[in-house]
Amino acid sequence: MTNTVIKFGTDGWRAIIAEDFTFDNVRICAQSVADYLRDTGAAELGVVVGYDTRFASEDFAAAVAEVIAGNGLVCYLCDRPAPTPVVSYSILVQKAAGGVVITSSHNAAEWNGFKYKPEYAGSASPEVVAELEKRIVRIQTGGAVKRISLAEAQSRGLVRKIDPSAPYFEQLGKMIDVPPLRKAGLKVVHDAMYGAGIGYFKKLLSGDATQIIEVHSERNPLFPGLARPEPIGTNLKDLMAAVVQNGAAIGLATDGDSDRLGVVDDKGEYVDQLRVFGLLALYLLDIRGWRGPLVKSISTTSMIDKMGKLYGVPVIETPVGFKYIGPKMMEANALIGGEESGGFGFRGHIPERDGILAGLFLLDMMGKLGKPSSQLVDYLFSKVGPHYYDRIDLEFPAEKREEILQRVRNTPPRVIDGEDVVRIQTEDGFKYHTADGSWLLIRFSGTEPVLRVYTETHSPLRVKRILEAGRQLVGV
Numbered sequence: 036m037t038n039t040v041i042k043f044g045t046d047g048w049r050a051i052i053a054e055d056f057t058f059d060n061v062r063i064c065a066q067s068v069a070d071y072l073r074d075t076g077a078a079e080l081g082v083v084v085g086y087d088t089r090f091a092s093e094d095f096a097a098a099v100a101e102v103i104a105g106n107g108l109v110c111y112l113c114d115r116p117a118p119t120p121v122v123s124y125s126i127l128v129q130k131a132a133g134g135v136v137i138t139s140s141h142n143a144a145e146w147n148g149f150k151y152k153p154e155y156a157g158s159a160s161p162e163v164v165a166e167l168e169k170r171i172v173r174i175q176t177g178g179a180v181k182r183i184s185l186a187e188a189q190s191r192g193l194v195r196k197i198d199p200s201a202p203y204f205e206q207l208g209k210m211i212d213v214p215p216l217r218k219a220g221l222k223v224v225h226d227a228m229y230g231a232g233i234g235y236f237k238k239l240l241s242g243d244a245t246q247i248i249e250v251h252s253e254r255n256p257l258f259p260g261l262a263r264p265e266p267i268g269t270n271l272k273d274l275m276a277a278v279v280q281n282g283a284a285i286g287l288a289t290d291g292d293s294d295r296l297g298v299v300d301d302k303g304e305y306v307d308q309l310r311v312f313g314l315l316a317l318y319l320l321d322i323r324g325w326r327g328p329l330v331k332s333i334s335t336t337s338m339i340d341k342m343g344k345l346y347g348v349p350v351i352e353t354p355v356g357f358k359y360i361g362p363k364m365m366e367a368n369a370l371i372g373g374e375e376s377g378g379f380g381f382r383g384h385i386p387e388r389d390g391i392l393a394g395l396f397l398l399d400m401m402g403k404l405g406k407p408s409s410q411l412v413d414y415l416f417s418k419v420g421p422h423y424y425d426r427i428d429l430e431f432p433a434e435k436r437e438e439i440l441q442r443v444r445n446t447p448p449r450v451i452d453g454e455d456v457v458r459i460q461t462e463d464g465f466k467y468h469t470a471d472g473s474w475l476l477i478r479f480s481g482t483e484p485v486l487r488v489y490t491e492t493h494s495p496l497r498v499k500r501i502l503e504a505g506r507q508l509v510g511v
Contacts, residue, residue: 045356047150065102081109083134085122104188118293141265157361157386232293266297268305294388309336327370354463361386
């Protein structure tokens, strides 16, 4: 049927629209889900299908629904674009066997993706991904895709339209006391990055003294002015300007599918993702008084390790991706799981990243501490010491991947920026720890042809030097 190799990365399968991300390939993915659920005896529970604001996402979602229904399964199809955490939570609401989200999250405009969420409403584990990929190959090599028209599926009750937002808002009210945030009189700028989170903070927090100002709050699949809808400093110039111009207390940015959070303080300064992870963990431990394990990916902050020691809770490290973090959160009953990309999940919610809930927690932290957002990091550093981070992304020709990999594998550094390398991890990429507590990580992206070089250290002056050392190591 097709010769496209469909491989799931750190969270779902992503590809260029109309090149590999075609209706035929999306239907093959949907058929693999139907086959998997039938084989595991969960087909009668149905499937939630949602989508973001990218080009034709609603049409790809309809194609998924036609296949799910064509296999005799009930499909709960979202009636509007919705954040990934909202779609995921709908799996629990509908007591469904799983869910599909048409999104490629933070990727550039020409990309789209297919995320599968099992019954626990988080990223599919490596074991589930392997089962889906096995069935995809089987379908591609002679299997059949069953489908019926959307109109027929609706008339037979196999496709049921849902608004996923109302039960999600109710759930947020269980995680945090929302009325005081509405009454707090905060001025908050929300940058939805033209994505699925448009209007969510406004609907949650408007109606009293708090004011929500929105930027990039209309659907535009081209993401104009943004390299990609990823909430990192280089993409948040408009948010920084809006915070300063409006005298806002904080700026919150959600990525294309709102499972990630970016933060700008009241001075218009970007607060990097590692510091945000530290703040959220500190909020739960110090202000909410929660206790439990902290789960972190290998690419994120060592502040979490220090906080584990400070508050007497275990820290669990995983490879990059919520397909590892989410299952570990459930297994350990962790209070938070986080990764370097700005995705954070919380106990009592879903084992899934949620940029909206993370933003609400930060607003509550400001109120409980009585501090402006620009002083939160100082409070964090008073607990764990100063930490400075950055990352560079290096594109490379696909045919050079093995050559780069061998170069890094065969020439491990003994010294980085004058500090001895005391430990090397190779579970996911190559992570070098130096004697002063700094680290350098080199790893290939799981979703794009990109090599990422990361560092965290105790001095802002050392960040660029360590990143340059990493660039020289990979030779790109």
